Amino acid sequence: MPAPGTTTSAVLSPDTVSLYIQDKLQERGDQQIVFAQFGEKASIPTGEGKTTSFIRYERLPLPTAPLVEGETPAATPVRLSTVQAVLDQWGAYVTMTDVSQLTVKHPIFTTARGLIEDQHNETVDREIQVPLMGSSAVYFAGGVATRALLTAACVLTTADIRKVLALLRQNGARTFGDGKYAGVVDPYVEQDLMADPTVVNATSYSAIKTLYSHEIGTWGGVRWTRSNMIPILSIMTAAWCTQTVAAIAGAEVGFTSGTTVYTKTTYLDPTTGFETVIDSEATNSPSTPNVVVEVTIAAAAPTGQYRIYSSLESGAAGTPTFQVRVVHTTGTADTIRLIKSGTPATANAFVVGATGAVAPPDCPDTTTVGDVHTSYIFGQGHYGVTKMAEGLRAYITAAGADKSDPLDQRRTIGWKRMMKAIVLNPNFGRRIESTSAHD
Numbered sequence: 023m024p025a026p027g028t029t030t031s032a033v034l035s036p037d038t039v040s041l042y043i044q045d046k047l048q049e050r051g052d053q054q055i056v057f058a059q060f061g062e063k064a065s066i067p068t069g070e071g072k073t074t075s076f077i078r079y080e081r082l083p084l085p086t087a088p089l090v091e092g093e094t095p096a097a098t099p100v101r102l103s104t105v106q107a108v109l110d111q112w113g114a115y116v117t118m119t120d121v122s123q124l125t126v127k128h129p130i131f132t133t134a135r136g137l138i139e140d141q142h143n144e145t146v147d148r149e150i151q152v153p154l155m156g157s158s159a160v161y162f163a164g165g166v167a168t169r170a171l172l173t174a175a176c177v178l179t180t181a182d183i184r185k186v187l188a189l190l191r192q193n194g195a196r197t198f199g200d201g202k203y204a205g206v207v208d209p210y211v212e213q214d215l216m217a218d219p220t221v222v223n224a225t226s227y228s229a230i231k232t233l234y235s236h237e238i239g240t241w242g243g244v245r246w247t248r249s250n251m252i253p254i255l256s257i258m259t260a261a262w263c264t265q266t267v268a269a270i271a272g273a274e275v276g277f278t279s280g281t282t283v284y285t286k287t288t289y290l291d292p293t294t295g296f297e298t299v300i301d302s303e304a305t306n307s308p309s310t311p312n313v314v315v316e317v318t319i320a321a322a323a324p325t326g327q328y329r330i331y332s333s334l335e336s337g338a339a340g341t342p343t344f345q346v347r348v349v350h351t352t353g354t355a356d357t358i359r360l361i362k363s364g365t366p367a368t369a370n371a372f373v374v375g376a377t378g379a380v381a382p383p384d385c386p387d388t389t390t391v392g393d394v395h396t397s398y399i400f401g402q403g404h405y406g407v408t409k410m411a412e413g414l415r416a417y418i419t420a421a422g423a424d425k426s427d428p429l430d431q432r433r434t435i436g437w438k439r440m441m442k443a444i445v446l447n448p449n450f451g452r453r454i455e456s457t458s459a460h461d
Contacts, residue, residue, distance in 0.1 A: 082101075169394060172457055193449035196403060207246060329348075362374065403450050407441070
């Protein structure tokens, strides 16, 4: 036992600290990741590749005629669908300077650990939402047909929720273990629901037993949870991006006169990586033969990452696919040349392909209508996600000088994991898009 007035400290090995970080990261993830708790879980045993499979058993058809005495009927086949996905690897690390002895009680370590925990959890939440946002299983508040037709009056209401619930029940969507569906809303839509008299009356006198992380209440056969990681969408200011046609250069092959090429540009939120600002789809119709389409991000546009989408020549509206990512810095204009075929003449020229992700739909004029908010109601089996523990690793570099750090001035702490989320049965859930009275 140390003498009074003295202090002792134990320096943990990098392996021990890594396991400690990994345990804390997983524990925090179980508590704070909203979307992972509702997905079907699947994992890949070590050494069996990167492809994960989810199996869905289809409902058996009902017999259409009574049995004939003494005759064995034909067997009813069990139909199953296998949905496969190739896992992606995600990871990041932070650097801490001038820390020669790192213990679990060191303030820099504690701060860095908390930061990477939040970064990991938010990355997982985002990657689960990506396929949900791209699914065709969508309902627009107020019963409008498309996102672009949303108005300021299209706030999520009791009537909208009832329509979605009726659809899910008609589709045979299974509830979770407590007999209820799961719902997720952002803080703005939460306030819209709290302002709905029907919801207020239904929840004021009910004792709610919390089952899920960030649960806010139960109503209409749905347990509602809140997430501030759901992206809020808005229309891009017209001055940020322009589209023109230009002459070909070198061995480039341009688009044919009289055809149409549709393009769209989006801006990624610098913190979350979601596409949150969406340009209206542009129609480019060359009036002269053999020209290219130029998409210019203006010098005054905000610094950050942009994605440019384009259809093929004579493509249909709503079909632009991802072509190129642009890292833009305010003060300098960036122009991307989209060509039909041939050899790009400059570094900023690209042949349009047709295999990328499809561009997000147009927003309404959010400057007058308000931003677009996304909510979800789903049952068991709507989407799948790899288990929280699978593929999760934490790392910390050992103290000591090496070629990259000859004076032993830096330590790093980071994480890495394999994961993937995928929509399994679109009929078992709905993404709900609306405006809000509270943003």
